[in-house]
Amino acid sequence: MHSIAVHSEEVFQALADETRLRIVRLMVVEAHERACLCELVDSLLEPSYKLSRHLAILRRAGLLASHKEGRWVYHRLVTKPAYLKQLYATVKALPDPRKIYRADLKRFHDRMRLREDGRCQVGIQSDAFRSETG
Amino acid sequence: MHSIAVHSEEVFQALADETRLRIVRLMVVEAHERACLCELVDSLLEPSYKLSRHLAILRRAGLLASHKEGRWVYHRLVTKPAYLKQLYATVKALPDPRKIYRADLKRFHDRMRLREDGRCQVGIQSDAFRSETG
């Protein structure tokens, strides 16, 4: 379901984009919780087509594994080979001067409360999350 | 002499290029040894104008500090803020399937033996290093 990057720089390339870094930071802080696209859309407040493309890039770089479950596709951070854990530790250690990740994480928590039996049950709720958190 | 990246992804962007990753890997393996441009030219076997540009990018990203000494400019990895050390640990942990860093490092060692009193004394010797190591 995922491939190992042949060139090491691809791993850094994968994180060299604000949107992708937001995705990874969200998932790394949450102890490698899985998330589906609509949950990410509501957390980052970005259009689904945009996040879908960035998720594909992360997947191709070997950082993300995805699997379909009904009409939802769940994404999870890959932790092998071992240097990926080291990479996530770096991501975790990054500063957050503009409080972007803090805000993303708050929305993510709120959104995850809508789950039932650990599964996503609702679709995109962006409008609600947008008005709720400014 | 160096600035802190405002956006976290700039740090990863800095390493998202093979040449820059080769530079950083060389310097990180050598316990943060300093190196001048001509020593890097002989180690990586890349033209000086190319490396000079990549060094400038690393400097702007806050990973490298440079200072002039006579006609040589010495470069050294920056280790603050703390998450940079974490980043270097990741770089150190990367695999080297194509043995590129291994070869770079060998030439770097050979080249560093030409120093006197810890200073570079000779200019670009690429031809010698090229023929020596294939």
Next chain:
DNA sequence: TGCATAGTTGCACTATAGTGCAACTGTTAA
């Protein structure tokens, strides 16, 4: 003083990355 050389940079060129729109696939539930 003038030449050799360590290092930098302007310019032109090419390749690739990120974006938005809109059309598309696939799955669930009425």
Next chain:
DNA sequence: TTAACAGTTGCACTATAGTGCAACTATGCA
């Protein structure tokens, strides 16, 4: 069986990154 919706993707567009050449600056030494 069909409507709604989670998710993906082709297309056109724009911006930016990396490269090579050649000209440039700055320093040390004959």
